[in-house]
Amino acid sequence: MPETEVRLLPADDASWRLESYLREGGYKALRRVLTSMAPADVVTEVRRAGLRGRGGAGFPAGAKWGFVPQAAAGPRYLCVNADEGEPGTFKDRLVLWRSPHALVEGIGITAFAVGIPKAFIYVRGEYAHISERLETAIAEARTAGFLGPRILGSDFGLDVVVHPGAGAYICGEETALLESLEGRRGQPRLKPPFPAAVGLFRSPTVINNVETLASVPQILLHGADWFVGRGLPKDGGTRLFGISGAVRRPGVYELPVGTPLRAIIEDHAGGLPEGRRIKAVVPGGLSAPVLKPEELDLPMDVDSLAKAGSMLGSAGIVVIPDGTPMLDVLHVMARFYAHESCGKCTPCRIGTAWILKIVERLKRAGGGPADLDLIIALAGGIKGRTLCPFGDGAALPIQALVTKFRGELEEAVAR
Amino acid sequence: MSEPRRVRLTIDGRTVEADAGTNVLKASEAAGIDIPHFCYHPGLEIEGSCRMCLVEIEGLPKLELSCSTLVREGLVVRTSTERVRSARKDVLEFLLAEHPLDCPICDKAGECLLQDDYDRHGRYASRSIETRERREKKLPIGRRLILDRERCVLCSRCVRFLRQVTRTGELGVFERAVRSEVGLVEDRPVDNNYSGNLVDICPVGAITAEDFRFRTRAWFLTRKPTVCPHCGRGCAVFIESVSGYPLKRSDSRVYRVTARENPAVNGHWICDLGRDGRHDIDDGRTAGLAGKGRELPGWTWPAALARVGEAIRALPAPDRRARLAVVLNSRMTCEELALAKSLFVRGLGLDRIYFADAKPGAGDRLLLTPERVPNARGVLEAGFDPRLPGLHELAASKVALIFGTGLAAHFPEEALAEVLAEIPEKHIFSSHATPLDRLADTVIPTAVPAEKSGTYINVEGLRQTFAQALRPCPGVVTEGDILSGLADRLAIDAGRDDAR
Numbered sequence: 001m002p003e004t005e006v007r008l009l010p011a012d013d014a015s016w017r018l019e020s021y022l023r024e025g026g027y028k029a030l031r032r033v034l035t036s037m038a039p040a041d042v043v044t045e046v047r048r049a050g051l052r053g054r055g056g057a058g059f060p061a062g063a064k065w066g067f068v069p070q071a072a073a074g075p076r077y078l079c080v081n082a083d084e085g086e087p088g089t090f091k092d093r094l095v096l097w098r099s100p101h102a103l104v105e106g107i108g109i110t111a112f113a114v115g116i117p118k119a120f121i122y123v124r125g126e127y128a129h130i131s132e133r134l135e136t137a138i139a140e141a142r143t144a145g146f147l148g149p150r151i152l153g154s155d156f157g158l159d160v161v162v163h164p165g166a167g168a169y170i171c172g173e174e175t176a177l178l179e180s181l182e183g184r185r186g187q188p189r190l191k192p193p194f195p196a197a198v199g200l201f202r203s204p205t206v207i208n209n210v211e212t213l214a215s216v217p218q219i220l221l222h223g224a225d226w227f228v229g230r231g232l233p234k235d236g237g238t239r240l241f242g243i244s245g246a247v248r249r250p251g252v253y254e255l256p257v258g259t260p261l262r263a264i265i266e267d268h269a270g271g272l273p274e275g276r277r278i279k280a281v282v283p284g285g286l287s288a289p290v291l292k293p294e295e296l297d298l299p300m301d302v303d304s305l306a307k308a309g310s311m312l313g314s315a316g317i318v319v320i321p322d323g324t325p326m327l328d329v330l331h332v333m334a335r336f337y338a339h340e341s342c343g344k345c346t347p348c349r350i351g352t353a354w355i356l357k358i359v360e361r362l363k364r365a366g367g368g369p370a371d372l373d374l375i376i377a378l379a380g381g382i383k384g385r386t387l388c389p390f391g392d393g394a395a396l397p398i399q400a401l402v403t404k405f406r407g408e409l410e411e412a413v414a415r
Numbered sequence: 416m417s418e419p420r421r422v423r424l425t426i427d428g429r430t431v432e433a434d435a436g437t438n439v440l441k442a443s444e445a446a447g448i449d450i451p452h453f454c455y456h457p458g459l460e461i462e463g464s465c466r467m468c469l470v471e472i473e474g475l476p477k478l479e480l481s482c483s484t485l486v487r488e489g490l491v492v493r494t495s496t497e498r499v500r501s502a503r504k505d506v507l508e509f510l511l512a513e514h515p516l517d518c519p520i521c522d523k524a525g526e527c528l529l530q531d532d533y534d535r536h537g538r539y540a541s542r543s544i545e546t547r548e549r550r551e552k553k554l555p556i557g558r559r560l561i562l563d564r565e566r567c568v569l570c571s572r573c574v575r576f577l578r579q580v581t582r583t584g585e586l587g588v589f590e591r592a593v594r595s596e597v598g599l600v601e602d603r604p605v606d607n608n609y610s611g612n613l614v615d616i617c618p619v620g621a622i623t624a625e626d627f628r629f630r631t632r633a634w635f636l637t638r639k640p641t642v643c644p645h646c647g648r649g650c651a652v653f654i655e656s657v658s659g660y661p662l663k664r665s666d667s668r669v670y671r672v673t674a675r676e677n678p679a680v681n682g683h684w685i686c687d688l689g690r691d692g693r694h695d696i697d698d699g700r701t702a703g704l705a706g707k708g709r710e711l712p713g714w715t716w717p718a719a720l721a722r723v724g725e726a727i728r729a730l731p732a733p734d735r736r737a738r739l740a741v742v743l744n745s746r747m748t749c750e751e752l753a754l755a756k757s758l759f760v761r762g763l764g765l766d767r768i769y770f771a772d773a774k775p776g777a778g779d780r781l782l783l784t785p786e787r788v789p790n791a792r793g794v795l796e797a798g799f800d801p802r803l804p805g806l807h808e809l810a811a812s813k814v815a816l817i818f819g820t821g822l823a824a825h826f827p828e829e830a831l832a833e834v835l836a837e838i839p840e841k842h843i844f845s846s847h848a849t850p851l852d853r854l855a856d857t858v859i860p861t862a863v864p865a866e867k868s869g870t871y872i873n874v875e876g877l878r879q880t881f882a883q884a885l886r887p888c889p890g891v892v893t894e895g896d897i898l899s900g901l902a903d904r905l906a907i908d909a910g911r912d913d914a915r
Contacts, residue, residue, distance in 0.1 A: 385502055
């Protein structure tokens, strides 16, 4: 196990205070950036580091920052997506809990790089206790001069506001998050325009995931080459892999991007309990299509998972053991998407509900292969046709599950 | 303002020109290629939620919305490939899977986008055997509007109209996922002067008007364009009436007045005052030719007119100016006003013509003007100096010709009755009955604006000529007919042909 000396996550809960963070070299990167770098050079460095978004889509962070029109006058904003809601995902909460200052420092560097004076952290409603800690960390940073006007004696000032979410999965979708932050119903906006051009309060806006931003200080402190060296050239750094389900040591593991999935399950999470075997693995949150036991020798990076027809997503791994009825898994999935669909666009609103009705009927009264075909067809009517990525996020894992476990499902529904 | 730049694009293999800034949906429509849609409405901001208008754009991997994709030079669009057709089938199938299919009792049937689009693009073999959601089917939402949530396709046109156009925001979408529903924000009912547009813009039968529900079928209606006469704006409207089958059960001919698009005046909307104008057309009309409160059997309007002509002729020429009182109104068309000018001012030498109109009301920031007449600018253009007569002025006359019902709006009934009693000869030409009619020597029923053709000049000086939208009630003549008939009898050249 390639143990890394620099860690995003401190080993314990006790070291979240500013004092500890400073002892570990915290805010050195921010100081370096503010005293010796031009904003454009910061963007270039992050771009070279191959930092891919840790929220789910895996979009290169530096490229995203580059989309903000620099010439335009008027306000611009940074939004931190801390609305961690993807089933099987629980890594951002740990960053927020154990290392809030890494996030605050990442926010500072990013805001400086893009020329942003105001940031909002949109925190999942259920993370209320975390919000409190975050507020404390922000207050510490402000007192120490890492936030507020003229940070570290520079001309750059930054204000950070913590905003609690109100309990909808869809608010993790970036444009729905903006709507919610503006005080409206949390529903996605039509893109284009993209938030980089027209975002929060119709102003240019950068939206990044918690882990993404918390990774930024490392890049500026140790350099892009160092960061790439810890991961892959186009997908640098370490990532927080959350693993749950039938493993001996569920938890969050900070590992190099590209670590094989099987190694994460077997070596880091301690494998399955005695006598259990893997039936299926969700590799990156519920929306990532399931993998079968023979597909687990994949390197866990954005591109490799995409090539395998799944996705790295939020890197939340769920291990499903033998003996789990896949019809139940399908039911859990269908119920989740039908419940969380925001209802704005037709295919998602009605498609997810229809699929759930079929699955519930199958569980209640059984059915036949035609019902499974219809589920795949209806998911096909959602896929690629919806207003936001939720549609694909619902359709793809459902299609994969029904396709890959067709034999078992046919047996389960036959009466 | 400079002319918009034109761009050339290809739609289904045809080269099409469109203004830069136009969306692909509109450019296609202009080229005769219809793209089905629900949420898109040219008068509202783009929502992009129904997913019905997806098309193929060359170079892009996914299907794209034609409502939100703007035309650009060299764009290649395909609207009828297998992929597009299959996407349409899927969206329609989804909508129908949660639709009550109560078309046989739905007022929108025949003019419903869901019905029409399914007919053209749908998947006919139904794959849905699941139970549909049950929802509220008859929810009053204010202003005599009824919401049927089972029929709703959640296009949000109504919500956006109330937010973006009237800015009153009475409706919103509540709940989530398949439970999403349109509802009243904080239980405050829809209450604004543009509420009727919700019925026009609802693409399905989810919002219906109480006074239209279950009264007829859309396909029995004849829809004729005209200009609304109820304020100075001159909005473009359709008069929708039933002329034949099925036998009508009431005397109302007009089933509804709906908005007609006119970018120069009203865009896509009309106000409720104009929409309720259907009552003005059918209710309270002057019953028939009458005199002193009795019908005049055997009389024809030319005979009645002859009597009026005699009365005028009987006035010695030097007395006319003082003894002939003429009261016109600003609902008369420019053509009629020109006739009146020739007859009364040039022909009979009157120096004072009175006007009596409906009283002004409150205007709003959208369309409704404070003045409640359609042709005040036309009156000025004809060279009149419109002024309400004083009661003593009327009382001094020997012959009074009163066009319209405006006097009743300004004077108490008893006072007017007293004055009329003092006038030896009084003749009323009016589309609507008033209590004074029984005192007149003759009452000749006249046409409402929808029953005639002519020209109005609106508050912005825009001249709008309209054609007859509705056959007049039996026995009704236009003020133009009366004026030229009188001119004939008095041997005055009123130049009607020129005026027309």
